Amino acid sequence: MDVQPVRSFDEIIKNNLDSEQLKEFNRIHYGRTDHCELKLQDSTIAAGKKHDFEVAAFYFEAAKEVRPPKIVKVGLIQHSIVLPTNEPIDKQRNAIFDKVEKLIDTAASEGVNILCLQETWPIAFFLCTGEREEWKEFAEAADHGPSFQFLSKLAKKYQMVIVSPILENDNGVWWNTAVVIDENGNYLGKHRKNHLPSVGSYSETGYYLPGNTGHPVFATKYAKIAVNICYGRHHALNWLMFGLNGADIVFNPAATTSNFGESFWGIEARNAAIANSYFTCSINRVGSEDFITKADQKKISRSYYGSSYVTAPNGHRTPGLSRDQDGLLIVEMDLNLCRQVKDHWGFNMTGRLDMYANELKNTVSSE
Ligand SMILES: NC(=O)NCCC(=O)O
Numbered sequence: 001m002d003v004q005p006v007r008s009f010d011e012i013i014k015n016n017l018d019s020e021q022l023k024e025f026n027r028i029h030y031g032r033t034d035h036c037e038l039k040l041q042d043s044t045i046a047a048g049k050k051h052d053f054e055v056a057a058f059y060f061e062a063a064k065e066v067r068p069p070k071i072v073k074v075g076l077i078q079h080s081i082v083l084p085t086n087e088p089i090d091k092q093r094n095a096i097f098d099k100v101e102k103l104i105d106t107a108a109s110e111g112v113n114i115l116c117l118q119e120t121w122p123i124a125f126f127l128c129t130g131e132r133e134e135w136k137e138f139a140e141a142a143d144h145g146p147s148f149q150f151l152s153k154l155a156k157k158y159q160m161v162i163v164s165p166i167l168e169n170d171n172g173v174w175w176n177t178a179v180v181i182d183e184n185g186n187y188l189g190k191h192r193k194n195h196l197p198s199v200g201s202y203s204e205t206g207y208y209l210p211g212n213t214g215h216p217v218f219a220t221k222y223a224k225i226a227v228n229i230c231y232g233r234h235h236a237l238n239w240l241m242f243g244l245n246g247a248d249i250v251f252n253p254a255a256t257t258s259n260f261g262e263s264f265w266g267i268e269a270r271n272a273a274i275a276n277s278y279f280t281c282s283i284n285r286v287g288s289e290d291f292i293t294k295a296d297q298k299k300i301s302r303s304y305y306g307s308s309y310v311t312a313p314n315g316h317r318t319p320g321l322s323r324d325q326d327g328l329l330i331v332e333m334d335l336n337l338c339r340q341v342k343d344h345w346g347f348n349m350t351g352r353l354d355m356y357a358n359e360l361k362n363t364v365s366s367e
Contacts, residue, residue: 005323005324006323007322007323007324007325008307008319008320008321008322008323009266009307009320010319010320011322013025030316030317030318030319031314031315031316031317032316032317032318036058036059036060036061036316036318037056037057037058038057038058038059038330038332039057040055040057040110041109041110043109044106044109044110047102047105047106047109048106048328051099051102051103051326052325052326053079053102053103053106053325053326053327053328054321054322054325054326054327054328055106055327055328055329055330056318056319056321056327056328056329056330057110057329057330057331057332058310058318058329058330058331058332059331059332059333060279060310060312060316060331060332060333060334060337061334061337062334062335062336062337062340063336063340065336065340067336069334069336070223070334070335070336071332071333071334071335072113072114072222072223072249072332072333072335073110073111073112073113073114073330073331073332073333074112074113074114074115074116074249074279074281074310074330074331074333075104075107075110075112075114075115075116075328075329075330076115076116076251076281076282076283076308076310076321076328076329076331077100077103077104077107077115077116077117077118077121077283077326077327077328078118078283078284078285078286078306078308078321078326078327078329079096079099079100079103079117079118079121079285079286079287079326079327080285080286080287080288080289080304080326081095081096081124081287081289082095082096082098082099083095084290085124085126085289085290085291085292086292089135089137089138090137090146092123092124093122093123093138093146093147096121096122096123097122097146097150099326100117100121101150101154103326103328104154104158104160104162106328107158107160107328107330108154108157108158108160110330112158112160112330113159113160113161113183113221113222113223114160114161114162114163114220114222114223114225114249115160115161115162115163116162116163116165116227116251116253116281116283117162117163117164117165117253117283118165118253118254118255118283118284118285118286118308119165119176119229119230119253119254119255119283119285120165120166120167120176120255121147121164121165121166121253121285122138122140122146122147122166123135123138123166123167124138124289124291125255125285125289125302125304126138126291127167127202127204127207128201128202128203128291128300128302129291129293129300130203130206130293131293131294131295132206132207134294136169138167139167139168139169139174140166140167140168140169141168141169141170142166142168142170142177142179142187142190143179143187143190145166145168145169147164147166147179148164148179148181148187151164151181152181152185152186152187153185154185155181155182155183155184155185156183156184156185157185159183159184160183161180161181161182161183161188161220161221161222161225162180162181163178163179163180163181163225163227163251163253164178164179164180164181165177165178165179165227165229165253166178166179168190168192173208173209174207174208175192175193175208175209175211176192176193176196176204176207176208176211176229176230177190177191177192177193177211178190178191178193178227178229178251178253180218180220180225180227182220182221183220183221183222188218188220189216189218190213191211191213191215191216191226191227191229192211192212192213193208193210193211193229193230193231193232194210194211194215194229194232194235194238195210195231195232195234195235195238196208196209196210196231197230197231200260201257201260201300201302202231204231211229214241215238215241215242215244215245216245217242217245217246217247223248223249223335224246224247224248224249225247225248225249225250225251226242226245226247226249226250226251227250227251227252227253228242228250228251228252228272229252229253229254230252230253230254230255230256232252233252233254233268233269233272233282234264234268236272236275239272239275239276240275240276242276242278243275243276243277243278244353247276247278248278248279248335248338249278249279249280249281249333249335250272250276250278250279250280250281251280251281251283252269252280252281252282252283253283254282254283254284254285255284255285255304256284256285256304256305257302257303257304257305258303258304258305258323262305262307265282265284265305265307266307266309266317266320269281269282269309269311270311270315270317272311273311273312273313273315273317274311274313274314274315276313277313277338277339277341277342277347278313278338279310279311279312279313279333279335279337279338280310280311281308281310281331282307282308282309282310282311283308284304284305284306284307284308285304285306286304286305286306286321286322286323286324286325286326286327287303287304287324287326288301288302288303288304289301289302289303289304290302305323305324306320306321306322306323306324306325306327307320307321307322307323308320308321308327308329309321309329310329310331310333312333312337313337313338313341313342314337314341318331
């Protein structure tokens with residue numbers, strides 16, 4: 001019997017439980033009630049159909065309290081590449097721009113305030129080929145490269161903060177970088193990936209160095225945000241530092257393939273949201289990418305499994321987008337929930353950071 005490819009974990013659950021069971025599953029496993037789906041405009045549904053992308057929208061509420069609600073709408077985009085990887089690099093990039101523009105237009109029409117794209121979104125992820133020179137045009141300047149210019153216009157047009165994870169070229173030195181563009185289209189800052197994978201077919205250490213930007217939190221118009229790039233999600237202290245530095249929302253743009261840690265995907269960012277009392281937004285690439293290495297004509301193929309999702313600080317999470325289709329996930333959240341969860345569980349009071357600081361210092365000095 002042929003096993004059908006699985007479109008999403010949530011689809012399996014939905015198709016195999018009756019409505020009462022599904023309600024209980026959502027309550028126990030996701031902390032979700034039936035009432036957290038946001039209604040999409042007809043034009044959004046039509047845009048998704050026309051351009052072949054999925055759109056889903058949810059909200060997370062906070063309790064009423066003395067502070068006014070702090071409502072923010074975030075958008076996560078997962079997308080496949082468009083052209084074969086042997087096409088000229090500027091053509092490949094422009095084709096991705098065309099596709100992503102439609103998704104951003106749709107996000108804007110739904111009132112998204114902060115949008116994040118997947119890891120190295122404007123390029124085919126050639127970092128698995130071991131080749132560099134052949135693909136060097138994909139690397140670009142953080143604050144004036146083609147991606148910045150393209151997104152800056154959209155950010156300004158829609159008063160949207162946009163997080164743009166790219167392959168950065170800084171005077172010939174490459175970094176895996178997330179650029180933050182403010183709602184006026186200006187460059188606000190960047191974060192360079194702290195932890196580089198050297199596992200399985202992931203070997204990025206030959207391309208760039210571990211980031212040198214620490215754990216910046218960007219005070220945008222809408223929220224204090226940070227970016228934990230891909231493999232950094234396996235490091236609990238990476239998540240911790242963004243929280244200690246004041247983030248309300250941490251984005252995790254990723255490029256991670258099927259058959260490789262997929263079972264971690266739904267756990268790590270969700271756990272980080274609970275452990276650090278902030279929202280986490282996980283975005284994975286989607287689709288297949290084939291490369292023929294220039295040196296020895298070897299074929300390298302990769303498939304990414306999408307499944308982007310958002311978790312609130314109380315551990316409640318959205319379903320994932322599909323494993324195989326472009327998609328836009330929209331989530332409205334009340335940032336008051338961060339402080340509410342922290343206070344409710346007494347996380348600040350019971351934290352004991354000084355104890356950890358001492359033990360970490362001793363461990364590091366005895367290494
Ligand atoms: N790009 C990247 O960091 N990939 C690592 C894959 C993973 O950690 O799942």
